[in-house]
Amino acid sequence: MRFLPHTDTDRNAMLESMGMNTMSDLFADIPKEFHLEQDSLHLPDALSEAAIVRKFTQASEQNRHAGNTRCFLGGGTYHHFVPAVVDYVISRGEFLTAYTPYQPEIAQGTLQTLFEFQTMVARLTGMDVSNASMYEAATATAEAALMARRVTRKSRIVMAGSVNPRYRSVTQNYLSRLEGEYVEVAMDGEGFGTDINNIIAAIDEKTACVIVQYPDFYGSVYDLAPLRAACDAAKCLMVVAFSDATAFALIESPGDMGADIAVGSGQSLGIPMGFGGPHLGLFTCKQKYVRQMPGRVCGMTFDADGKRGFVLTLSTREQHIRREKATSNICSNQGLMCTAAATYMTLMGDEGLKAVAQRSAAALHKLISSLPASVSAAQGAHFHETVLSFSSQAIRDLFLQEARKRDIFAGIPLEQLDDAVEHKHLLVTTTEMIEAADIQDYIAALEVAV
């Protein structure tokens, strides 16, 4: 077997040195009744490397993908450009096949990269500090709610209904086995935006935090200043979730808006969509709350010779030290995805990140400006996604078919993610991967359908 270095001669020599005769002697401590007969597992026999490549290639070719279609899908996962250098760096065995940097002297590569990652994420989100990643945005949102409970020693969580339904359901599920109230604030009508006044009205003195998404699930961008004031008055935290971190190179960041905790997805920072993962959960907060943060965090220090170096720190928050009193149970995180994001942001810089966001937003503006009269887009400021509303489900679905004929995934039927809405809306998203010609084809399909 090609991944196993031993020859039978090696195996026999090793067994003999221990006074054993057969491999089964090594398993004498497992009760006989549990020993499997050789070859008794119902699995296919081994495939050669070439056969594995063939099998995966065939499976891959059965899928449609962003390489052979035009992808107007978003809702938390985005098709942004990933430079070749990003994949090269994370393919380096020294990054790819290293463990968690528990022995810092021989993990400075991972650690310095994490420190750079944390710094860039903090700067992009406008927050004081970042941890070294969560799994993805939905669990990061749940962890933010848990952290707000620890910080405030209150247990009521207020969640805006305009937060991504997946972030909401995971957060609700995480909280459901703990004491305390979870309140979702329904958004008025089908305006597809965030009604700040409704949210403010739901805050009371027992509230630990309010969770909003900015830009919200429908792509809407709005002012958080009134909410900040209301949170101060009620002594609760303002948690801002986000789904595409590139937005903050263009628009005001969660930190600018006064967030206490900002969490979301870093998938847009150099990570392919990958049918849902692995993505990257970002977790940032104000400096004063850092000791209540979940997850690993990397800090600067010095070595025995006085040279600057980096270590994992504040580990007394973590499960391997604090066990059931830990701030979270997280252990494995998305380390390699941090390396991808750090590489991506280094290649982009302020200017490149802003250009990504600008082009994503410009494409949406162009699309909305070209819509036929019978299709309406949600009102107000939008970043790179919005809701298109059709006169009926039949017409919307006809459009989706027309778009498929043109190799366009035209949007996500909103009811697939949020079953409370009428079946005639489409969440549509644009990135810098959408060209002007793609928008023309999109509009052409629309004109056939409506």
Place this chain on the structure above:
Amino acid sequence: MSVDDTLNTYSAVGGIQHEEPLLFEHAHESAEAISLPGVQGDISDELKAFARKKPANIPGLSEPETVRHFVRMSQWNHSIETGFYPLGSCTMKYNPRVNEQVVRLSGLANIHPDQPVDSVQGVLALLHELQTWLCEIAGFSDVTLQPAAGAHGELVGLMMIRSCLDARGQQHRKKVLVPDSAHGTNPASAALCGMHCVELKSGADGRIDLEELKKHLDGDVAALMMTNPNTAGAFESDIKEICQLVHDAGGLVYGDGANLNALVGVARPGDMGIDCLHINVHKTFSTPHGGGGPGAGPVVVNDTLAPYLPVPRIVKEGDDYRIETQDEQSCGTILGSIGQVGVLLRAHAYIAAFGANHLHKISQDAVLNANYVLHRLKDAYHVPFEGLCKHECLLTDEYQNKHGVKTLDIAKQLIDLGFHPMTVYFPLIVHGAMLIEPTETESKATLDSFCDAMLEIAAQCKAGDTQVLHDAPIKPIRRRLDETQAARKPVLVWSD
């Protein structure tokens, strides 16, 4: 023998190592590294009103500078591709390169999770096949691929146990028994699930003590969380009786699959009475650790817990696959996506490469290697628990303590000799633990050179030649780092 004398024997860090400043210390203005595609038009006036006023201040380097920056830093890392990495309970085995190749195929890497289901049948077929394989290998009837890591799997397993007990009308059962040798994630996951932990003191042989277990089995017990083989490297030979006792008391048994690498193709946890088990595919099924992740922690379940699996689930109907998102009995939604798909696909490729005819060799060689290392080191180092070990072996620093040398010193000296240290100070049930897991992908020559290094360190202690151990490491780009200072005044971001 000094470290320099060993250079010819061991694969110590050596050669050119470049210092590399932080990105933020590269002294020029943002360079242009990228030419972007896309629409270069105007944005809406409404959006302009929200324009960011103060730039984020992310420097940006040109492409050649970026590559050199990260490649230099990569060279400061130890990795499985550069050397032996015997971290106990971490299963640092070789990660096949073909797996990296196939998951990067555009039809797998560039799919959006909300594409119409007819456009993703290929990836769903691979994932569904993995589901059946994991059930078969571990001996269970159903599975969720969704958990993002082992600890996440623990949480999901406990959520299912909670749902099952609630359905039985036993909301009051909130006590989770956890052996004192357990991973720290076990009690942390229980707390997150609204349960509380009671620690079981291990017996004199490092295993679960049946009498101790019986003492705690009352009407409040929700579950026992156990790792088998346990973190002392020992198989819990009483497993059948343990599961029976817990079931008789009305509780369920959660299996922590971190140590599954001892059992693949050899025995199945599901056959032993365990109700659910998470599988760390980044351990047993060789998906790369990536400097801390991503992993994936699928949870396999028996018929008792299958109704409570989280949603969404991948379901096969005839020749078609679809994604089921609704289920009244389900323990709920636990992740914003169907799972860490890229990680799971690597695990698929790994299992496919072994197949039914070779899978057992994974665990046979893993257990052979651990016992071989134990055999070679057992006279020079204290072995707290006698007998066979499984895929990892446990030593302590008791003999070396007499010479003023601690586990930490031994670990750091190993670095100078070219090896990654073993897991240190875990499990907590022995003083100065050293937990060594060689895995099946190491050659006898590598094991011998590691054992030689360990024996040399033991000899240095005996000879009183210990200063070199306290000074170690001196070869890597940095020497021992001041972790106390890092925690006291945390500097987590760079300020210009």
